[in-house]
Amino acid sequence: MAQYLQRQIDDLKKRILTLSAVVEESFHQAIHSLEHMDTTLAQAVIERDTEVNEMEVDLEEECLKILALHQPVAIDLRFIVSVLKINNDLERISDLSVNIAQRTRGLAALKQGPIPFDLFAMAEKVESMLKKSLDSLVNLDTDLAREVCHLDDEVDAMHKDNYGLVKNQIRQHPEQLDALIEYLSLSRHLERIADLTTNIAEDVLYMVDGEIIRHTY
Amino acid sequence: MRLRFVWQILPAFFFLILLTLLLLTWLFARNLSNFYLEETAAGLEARARLAAFQITDSFALDHSGRLDELSIRLGKETGTRFTFILPSGAVLADSLEAPERMENHALRPEIAIALTGTIGQATRYSNTVHKNMMYVAIPVQNQDHLLGVVRAALPVTTIDQALGIVYRQIIVSGMVVMLIATLIGTYISRRISRPLEEMRRGAERFARGELTERLRVRGSEEIAALATAMNTTAYELDQRMRTVVRQHNEQEAVLASMVEGVLAVDTSERIIRINRAAAALIGVTPEEVKGRGIQEAIRKADLQRFVRRALSARDPVEGDIVLHGTEDLYLQAHGSPLRGESGQELGALIVLNDVTRLRRLENVRRDFVANVSHELKTPITAIKGFVETLQEGAIKDPDSATQFLDIMMRQADRLNDIIDDLLILARIEQDSDQGDLPLTEMSLINVIESAVQACASMAAEKQIHIEPFCPTTLKARINAPLLEQALVNLLTNAIKYSQQEGRILIEASRSDSTITISVRDWGCGIDKVHLPRLFERFYRADKARSRKLGGTGLGLAIVKHIAQAHGGEVTVTSSLGAGSTFSLQLPARTQQHQASLPSAVPTTPSTLPPAED
Numbered sequence: 106m107a108q109y110l111q112r113q114i115d116d117l118k119k120r121i122l123t124l125s126a127v128v129e130e131s132f133h134q135a136i137h138s139l140e141h142m143d144t145t146l147a148q149a150v151i152e153r154d155t156e157v158n159e160m161e162v163d164l165e166e167e168c169l170k171i172l173a174l175h176q177p178v179a180i181d182l183r184f185i186v187s188v189l190k191i192n193n194d195l196e197r198i199s200d201l202s203v204n205i206a207q208r209t210r211g212l213a214a215l216k217q218g219p220i221p222f223d224l225f226a227m228a229e230k231v232e233s234m235l236k237k238s239l240d241s242l243v244n245l246d247t248d249l250a251r252e253v254c255h256l257d258d259e260v261d262a263m264h265k266d267n268y269g270l271v272k273n274q275i276r277q278h279p280e281q282l283d284a285l286i287e288y289l290s291l292s293r294h295l296e297r298i299a300d301l302t303t304n305i306a307e308d309v310l311y312m313v314d315g316e317i318i319r320h321t322y
Numbered sequence: 323m324r325l326r327f328v329w330q331i332l333p334a335f336f337f338l339i340l341l342t343l344l345l346l347t348w349l350f351a352r353n354l355s356n357f358y359l360e361e362t363a364a365g366l367e368a369r370a371r372l373a374a375f376q377i378t379d380s381f382a383l384d385h386s387g388r389l390d391e392l393s394i395r396l397g398k399e400t401g402t403r404f405t406f407i408l409p410s411g412a413v414l415a416d417s418l419e420a421p422e423r424m425e426n427h428a429l430r431p432e433i434a435i436a437l438t439g440t441i442g443q444a445t446r447y448s449n450t451v452h453k454n455m456m457y458v459a460i461p462v463q464n465q466d467h468l469l470g471v472v473r474a475a476l477p478v479t480t481i482d483q484a485l486g487i488v489y490r491q492i493i494v495s496g497m498v499v500m501l502i503a504t505l506i507g508t509y510i511s512r513r514i515s516r517p518l519e520e521m522r523r524g525a526e527r528f529a530r531g532e533l534t535e536r537l538r539v540r541g542s543e544e545i546a547a548l549a550t551a552m553n554t555t556a557y558e559l560d561q562r563m564r565t566v567v568r569q570h571n572e573q574e575a576v577l578a579s580m581v582e583g584v585l586a587v588d589t590s591e592r593i594i595r596i597n598r599a600a601a602a603l604i605g606v607t608p609e610e611v612k613g614r615g616i617q618e619a620i621r622k623a624d625l626q627r628f629v630r631r632a633l634s635a636r637d638p639v640e641g642d643i644v645l646h647g648t649e650d651l652y653l654q655a656h657g658s659p660l661r662g663e664s665g666q667e668l669g670a671l672i673v674l675n676d677v678t679r680l681r682r683l684e685n686v687r688r689d690f691v692a693n694v695s696h697e698l699k700t701p702i703t704a705i706k707g708f709v710e711t712l713q714e715g716a717i718k719d720p721d722s723a724t725q726f727l728d729i730m731m732r733q734a735d736r737l738n739d740i741i742d743d744l745l746i747l748a749r750i751e752q753d754s755d756q757g758d759l760p761l762t763e764m765s766l767i768n769v770i771e772s773a774v775q776a777c778a779s780m781a782a783e784k785q786i787h788i789e790p791f792c793p794t795t796l797k798a799r800i801n802a803p804l805l806e807q808a809l810v811n812l813l814t815n816a817i818k819y820s821q822q823e824g825r826i827l828i829e830a831s832r833s834d835s836t837i838t839i840s841v842r843d844w845g846c847g848i849d850k851v852h853l854p855r856l857f858e859r860f861y862r863a864d865k866a867r868s869r870k871l872g873g874t875g876l877g878l879a880i881v882k883h884i885a886q887a888h889g890g891e892v893t894v895t896s897s898l899g900a901g902s903t904f905s906l907q908l909p910a911r912t913q914q915h916q917a918s919l920p921s922a923v924p925t926t927p928s929t930l931p932p933a934e935d
Binding site: 118119122123125126127129130133134137239243 | 591615617618621622623624626646650
């Protein structure tokens with residue numbers, strides 16, 4: 106019975122890692138589509154969301170099945186609870202990637218002015234956070250997870266600055282208002298994704314240490 | 323429990339020795355006591371006969387006093403007990419006991435036999451002397467008349483004593499023999515087991531893989547044969563192991579030196595094998611991912627999807643994979659199922675081909691075809707439009723007809739320019755492909771000056787100042803008309819994208835192995851996303867502006883090809899709003915004498931008469 110549980114947990118791990126790879130790809134492609142104004146790629150990202158949603162539901166059902174069937178304790182229980190939460194976070198990241206891809210489509214139809222802040226530096230930072238949080242999940246690396254938690258502050262600060270920068274630009278060039286609003290929401294999406302990667306990192310810390318460190322950073 | 327060899331030999335030894343001793347003791351004791359008893363019986367009979375001879379005359383009740391005395395005397399002197407018994411069984415005299423106290427002896431076995439006229443003999447316990455006694459009774463006869471019986475008796479305890487001594491000696495000597503047997507047994511078992519022990523250690527060494535070790539061949543024939551056989555086994559094993567290791571190494575080497583990435587996964591999607599090329603493509607090291615699940619080790623959704631597809635398919639599959647990273651990699655993947663000897667599924671083998679460069683070239687080609695058609699189409703459409711207008715009657719209006727014809731002329735010129743440029747490109751490519759581009763060693767300063775001159779009128783229009791710097795002695799192996807063309811193209815671009823009254827720097831310098839001619843402007847600059855593709859044919863950073871400024875879109879492609887025809891290359895550094903620098907690097911083949919290299923001499927400033935390029 107214990108062996109059976111272990112097999113199911115391994116399967117769960119495989120699934121969450123597969124999901125994480127797909128979500129990481131989605132995010133990367135969303136940013137890529139934005140950078141190159143590639144609406145076909147954006148469309149692909151938007152369509153991929155259905156796949157992610159299905160994977161999320163399957164994974165959640167699998168978790169609940171294991172909980173009901175085996176009533177696991179200690180590390181197994183923590184693992185399943187963490188997977189449930191990370192699953193949710195990943196699905197949200199996928200949704201936000203879709204939002205970014207939609208912004209790409211919106212922006213492609215607009216006359217664009219210069220971006221008042223360094224959007225791609227921010228995207229790169231968020232992507233590295235996502236990568237690190239997923240690496241920490243794969244290797245159960247608590248140091249890396251803590252690093253992600255700290256990086257979030259930087260992204261939050263960036264987002265705050267962006268607000269002011271966009272506001273200034275709107276005052277100077279009110280005719281670019283539409284594009285600027287899109288940029289502002291992009292900044293917000295990125296900030297939200299950074300928050301979600303922090304959640305993943307915190308869940309990894311919980312899984313390994315069994316300690317809930319949320320709201321302490 | 324396993325017994326040591328010595329414990330298997332010794333009990334057998336002991337058992338044999340014990341059995342022998344017991345058998346011998348029994349036989350010896352039996353013979354000895356038989357002999358003794360016979361001797362005793364014969365002695366007793368002789369004594370009884372002697373006594374009977376003496377008393378034959380006086381064997382009667384009335385002589386009992388004398389007989390008693392005689393029996394006591396005889397008894398004392400011979401140590402034998404004599405008893406005289408009447409035929410009735412009444413005891414007449416006895417050496418040890420008063421006759422009147424003795425019961426009737428007629429029923430005693432020896433007496434009963436003697437009374438019948440033969441010699442009776444018996445051995446039994448005597449109540450009188452409380453000992454085991456041997457009795458021999460003989461009848462005393464006088465002319466067939468039975469007078470009585472004489473019985474002689476001796477205690478047989480002496481035989482027991484004698485046997486006791488014998489038994490003790492046998493036990494002692496038996497123990498000595500056992501001791502010796504133990505020593506011999508131990509020695510023999512040692513002799514047998516020591517080579518075995520040695521062989522065991524040797525076999526253990528073989529098991530550890532020390533197959534070059536050999537066992538000493540010695541000891542008995544069987545042991546020696548065993549050692550030889552084991553040595554042969556070790557040799558054969560060693561040879562086979564070496565073959566296996568060599569084959570394995572060969573396979574590893576083949577796999578490792580393949581340009582294609584090879585990745586093998588088992589049915590549970592674990593990585594069994596990954597070669598260096600595949601690891602490099604994916605951005606991992608083979609050691610860190612071997613044995614781990616693919617989801618865990620390689621977080622590339624596209625690759626994971628392909629692996630799943632390859633595992634679930636029965637036949638080989640093919641697909642394109644995009645690996646996202648700092649630079650996106652396009653891979654062509656082939657997957658085929660791995661099968662064991664008996665056809666069972668072991669996993670899948672994925673071969674990855676990096677087609678990023680191919681893909682890029684394909685894009686370039688596609689863009690070229692699209693671009694060249696577009697570029698040729700634009701002037702033709704214009705010309706066609708105006709011709710139609712003229713046909714529809716505009717020809718009758720001289721003013722507009724002239725104007726239209728002018729426009730048509732301009733468009734035709736443009737078409738001509740494009741085709742000229744394409745022809746130049748084709749010729750340079752052809753020449754450099756065939757390697758018959760004539761290169762001559764000549765001074766660079768003349769080339770630079772004539773290029774500046776060619777662009778002077780254009781520069782004058784925008785009041786741009788061109789500053790050439792070139793050491794007068796700097797020479798290179800060049801094709802002067804082509805290099806001039808390249809420089810003119812670069813200068814034209816610099817002039818087009820500079821502001822009014824700007825300045826342009828053209829400078830030649832030499833380092834150890836290269837001569838660099840750079841053209842620098844302080845114009846609008848180029849966005850970094852365009853830099854990698856800038857030298858492609860018809861690639862325009864800003865389409866609208868470039869065409870308005872009258873470029874064919876081939877200028878930089880020509881520059882690149884000219885640089886390549888010289889065995890050099892062209893590079894660009896630029897930042898938006900700050901201007902660009904294009905550098906032509908030509909190889910400096912011969913180490914020439916250059917005394918005045920550092921002194922850059924400004925040549926004539928370009929306020930020369932206008933000329934068309």
